[in-house]
Amino acid sequence: MSQTLAASSGARAGRAPARVPARGPARPPRPTLRVVAAPVAERGRTVFVLGALALLVAGLVTLLLVNTALAQGSFRLHDLRARSGELADQSQALREDIAQQASPQRLSSKAAALGMVPSGSVAFLRLSDGRVLGVAKPAAAPTAPTVTASATSAPTTGAKATTAPTAQPTTTR
Amino acid sequence: MFLGVCVVISLFAVQLLRLQALDASAMAQEALGGRLTTVTVPALRGAVLDTHGVTLAASVERWDVVASQRVVAAWQQFVPDPARPGTTIKLTLGPHDAALLLAPLLGQDVDALTTKLTGTRGYVVLKRSVTPQVWRAVDDLDIGGVSGTRTSQRVHPSGGLAAPITGWFSGDNKPLGGMETRLDAQLTGKDGKSTFERDPYGRQIATGQIAGFDAVPGNDVRLTIDRDLQWKAEKALAVQVRATGALSGTAVVMRVSDGAILALANAPTFDPNATGEALGANLRNRALGDIYEPGSTGKVMTAAAAIEEGVVKASSPFTVPSTLRRAGKTFQDSHSHPVEHLTFAGVLATSSNVGTIMAGERVPPATMHDYLAKFGIGRPTGLDFPGESRGILAPAQDWSGTQRYTVLFGQGLSVNAVQAAGVYQTIANGGVRMPPRLVEGVQRVDGTVATSPAATGTRVVSAATAKTVITMLEGVVSKEGTAPEAMIPGYRVAGKTGTAQRRDDTCKCYRGYTGSFIGLAPADAPQLVVAVTLQRPVKGYYGGTVAAPVFRDIMTYALQELQIPPTGAASPSIRLTTDGR
CATH class of the missing domain: 3.90.1310.10 (Penicillin-binding protein 2a (Domain 2))
Structure with missing residues (x-):
């Protein structure tokens, strides 16, 4: 049945163009039909969905990576801070030590241990006239202690006043 | 069955709604509170x-x-089991x-x-x-x-x-x-604050x-303190305080040009790292907090005032007996001596009280008071130092009969060591008093210092008067003067000894002495003033014997450290005695 249908319609189709002009010019010619491709929109949507998915995944992965990196950075920050603190402490301890070693007390006792003595006098050479100012002589080892009291030089008259309090000062020197 | 499931699901939904929508912020807050920590960062x-x-x-x-x-x-600890590794x-x-x-x-x-x-x-x-x-x-x-x-x-x-x-x-x-x-x-400083979320290990x-x-x-x-000079001053002073059995001592090193205090030594002192063990009496700055009657070092003010007022000259002759009766009281020199024929310079060089009274009484009390005040006596130093005492200078009209004479030789008025040094700074600076300075300024982060504007000085006496007084003070630091021990080889040194009767607060009387020496160098171009004071030394007490050696030690070191060369000029020969015309 379908064969006969196809054959008759095929025959009709084959014959039709020849017959149309004969039947009357009033009817406009039918547009030719052709097979069109599947709608582009259909394919586009798939791509879009896939793209969006990919983007989402990529975004999530990136977020994950960034977060991981941040967390790692945070751990590293923590460790480095600890290290920095440690080094700062060390530096502070060393500075304190240097300051102590550089103190005048320490230096003078070390110099004394090396057999050095404080210089009693100093001389300057004036360039303008070549004159030596001050007294240039080698330093002598001081008799310890450097500053001594002349205990014996206190006159006895004064000692009297030391023991006897007075109401009003009438003398001084 | 279906109904049951519906009820349960509904309950879930309600709970979800409650947690996520209604109580959400409170819950989040609570959780955040667990993680959030605030740390004070101490400055x-x-x-x-x-x-x-x-x-x-x-x-x-x-x-x-x-x-x-x-x-x-x-206390418990988990340690690796040596018998079973990994546990x-x-x-x-x-x-x-x-x-x-x-x-x-x-x-x-x-x-x-x-x-x-x-x-x-x-x-x-x-x-x-x-x-x-x-x-x-x-x-x-x-x-x-x-x-x-x-x-x-x-x-x-x-x-x-x-x-x-x-x-x-x-x-x-x-x-x-x-x-x-x-x-x-x-x-x-200002403490900081840091608030952040942290994990259970304390990490941010x-x-x-x-x-x-x-x-x-x-x-x-x-x-303004110079550490090395400070050390030298403290050491020299401490040794001498021990050696003389003094109660205490102070040493002040002052720069002449601007009144900057380069060293301010106290003895005995204390260990700032162990103040708990320090004696309460030592927790102070004696050089600013303790006042004393300066004695003969104060004569320089009398001399400056008398010369400035034109009533006396360095060469003016004085016939000086051993004692002098004034205001119903006999004033005496420290040593009994026959009548001497001295110039005013000689009066100062031998530190004669009688001679000083004879010269000083030519200046009216009120005028003398004004000079003393201008020299900074009885006035705050301006350092605004905690525990500072401004000393005592009674108004002239309140001076008792004898006080009018005692102030001439530095008794009956009280000063702190910095004020005493300031008097000599004034003389050394050509008669212009610079208020003492102790703070250079605030150091910025980059190391530069924001200094306070330079203070203006006050003229107390003329430059000529100051020069005359310094020349006279050079006579003190000589074989004929009271302080040969203050001489520094190569340098011209001027200064004055002081051996004052010491006001003892325990007995409210005068007992013991204050031995001091204040000097300046180089005398012909003064750069530094050093003031050494010893309170109640018992092994020796004359300023010339107990304080002058400390002055020499500190000044010698200071001149070396600050590289101040001698001027090379010879000391002028100054007449100390007259032939008794």
Whole structure:
């Protein structure tokens, strides 16, 4: 049945163009039909969905990576801070030590241990006239202690006043 | 069945709605509160520096190691099992094990530490103020119940040097004296705050909230003090105070041109790192806080006033007996002597009280008072130093009959050591008094110093008068004067001895002496003034014998350190005696 249908319609189709002009010019010619491709929109949507998915995944992965990196950075920050603190402490301890070693007390006792003595006098050479100012002589080892009291030089008259309090000062020197 | 499922699902939904929508913010807040932590970032106190930027006092981080005895008693630790690798066993440790580990770190005896760690107290201080490194090592031991508290400590790298200037602290770190108190506002920093989310290990959560502000450290302050000179002055003074059996002593080194105090030594002093052990009486700056009657060093003011007023000249002749009766009282010279024929310069060189009265009484009391006041006597120094005493200078109309004469030779008025040095600074600076300075300025972060504007001086006497007085003072530092011990080879030195009767507050009478020497060098172009004062020395007491040697020691060192060359000019020969015409 379908064969006969196809054959008759095929025959009709084959014959039709020849017959149309004969039947009357009033009817406009039918547009030719052709097979069109599947709608582009259909394919586009798939791509879009896939793209969006990919983007989402990529975004999530990136977020994950960034977060991981941040967390790692945070751990590293923590460790480095600890290290920095440690080094700062060390530096502070060393500075304190240097300051102590550089103190005048320490230096003078070390110099004394090396057999050095404080210089009693100093001389300057004036360039303008070549004159030596001050007294240039080698330093002598001081008799310890450097500053001594002349205990014996206190006159006895004064000692009297030391023991006897007075109401009003009438003398001084 | 279906209905049951519906009910359960509905309950779930309601609970979800409650959690996510209604209580959401409260819950989130609660969770955040668990993670959020606020840490105070303590600001370090600024340092006190010397004139070259050398640290005199600075703050450093320290830790107090504390323990809870209860927690230490139950201290457990998981250690790798040696028999079965990869597994751990639980060890129950106690105070003794903790003590064994801590003892070498804290430098304490194991038994003593064990005792400290044993008991039921929740808070025991094991050791105060350990260095951060020691604390780290202790922290790494991970002993349950042992913790640390961050503190700061004021350290003085040069030991007790300049302690009476820099100041001291109470037990709870409040400044109690010296520059620490005076400059507290500058030195104190502003604590910072940091708020952040943290994980159970205390690490900061990167994406969490962070808020807060940084700590602002205090400013460093520079003083005019020269550390090395300060050390020399303190050492020379301390040796002499011991040797003479003096109660105390002070030494002031002042720059002539601007009144800057380069050294301010006190003896006895105290260790700022152990103020708890210091004697309360020593926790002070005697050079500014203690006042005394200057005695003969005050005669320089009488001389300057008399010369400025034109009533006397350096060469004016005086016939000086051993005693002089004034206001119903007999004034005498320190040594009994036959009638002498001296110039006014000779009066000063031999420190004659009688001669000084004869010259000084030519100036009316009110005028004399004004000169003394202009020299800074009885006036605040302007240093505004905590515990400073301005001394005593009674108004002229209140002077008693004898006081009118005693002030002429420096008794009946009181000064502190800096004021006494200031008088000589005035003379050395051509008669212009510069207020003393102790603070150079505030040091900025880049190391530069923001100095306060230079103070203007006050003219007290004319330059000519000042020059005459200095020439006369050179006569003191001579074989004929009272202070040959103050001579420095190569330099021209001018100065004055003082051996004042000392007001003793314990008996409200005069007992013992104040021996002093104040001098300046080089005499013909003065750059430095050094004032040495010893209170109640008993082995020798004359200013020329007890104080002048200390002056020589300090001045010699100062001239060398500051590289001040001698001028090379010869001392003018000055007549001290007349032929008694």
